[in-house]
Amino acid sequence: MRYSTEHKLETRTRVLYAAGELFRQEGYGGSGIDALTKAAGVTNGAFYGHFKSKGEAFRAAVQAGLDELRLGISNLKAQKGKGWLLAFVSYYLGPKRTCALGQSCALPSLSPDVMRADADTRSAYEIELRRVIEEAASGLTGNSAGEREENAIALLALLSGGVTMARAVSDPALSMRIVEALERKVGVIASSVEEP
Numbered sequence: 001m002r003y004s005t006e007h008k009l010e011t012r013t014r015v016l017y018a019a020g021e022l023f024r025q026e027g028y029g030g031s032g033i034d035a036l037t038k039a040a041g042v043t044n045g046a047f048y049g050h051f052k053s054k055g056e057a058f059r060a061a062v063q064a065g066l067d068e069l070r071l072g073i074s075n076l077k078a079q080k081g082k083g084w085l086l087a088f089v090s091y092y093l094g095p096k097r098t099c100a101l102g103q104s105c106a107l108p109s110l111s112p113d114v115m116r117a118d119a120d121t122r123s124a125y126e127i128e129l130r131r132v133i134e135e136a137a138s139g140l141t142g143n144s145a146g147e148r149e150e151n152a153i154a155l156l157a158l159l160s161g162g163v164t165m166a167r168a169v170s171d172p173a174l175s176m177r178i179v180e181a182l183e184r185k186v187g188v189i190a191s192s193v194e195e196p
Helices: 005-026 033-040 044-050 054-093 106-115 119-137 145-168 172-190
Strands: none
Touching: 005 033, 005 044, 005 054, 005 106, 033 044, 033 054, 054 106, 054 119, 054 145, 054 172, 106 119, 106 145, 119 145, 145 172
């Protein structure tokens, strides 16, 4: 039986979504093909019809996750104007920090596995990360494009690293101290936001 292009696209989207969620939750090493196909509700044949390997599915999940982050920043800039950064920080340190790990941001949850991935995956990650940095930088001030990019890199690194630390500790009070420290430090960058 031949499936329509729309059905194939829906299946790929389902597999990609399930893969992104599972890789965030279990890590690359903890996610096998059987778990991926079960989470997506597809057969092994359907999985391999879209991805040649688990590594290829991981690469696609990383790309999709970072693109989701970039689009989120872009949408906040369009909706909030000058207030985009404070809204982003609030969301990132609130709901994105406390949501289920499978729903978390790709930056803190998938980056550790990317460090151990093949060259193609690392290259794809770098391309997408550069796009995220560019999107964030375009909403920040600075004396030069380089300074705006530096501010964007610092912002993303602070938030990603801080969320990782806040999620990793078991003491809620320490987790909150980490968040509060981040909010203060990110406030320095937020004070330099300009109207995009």
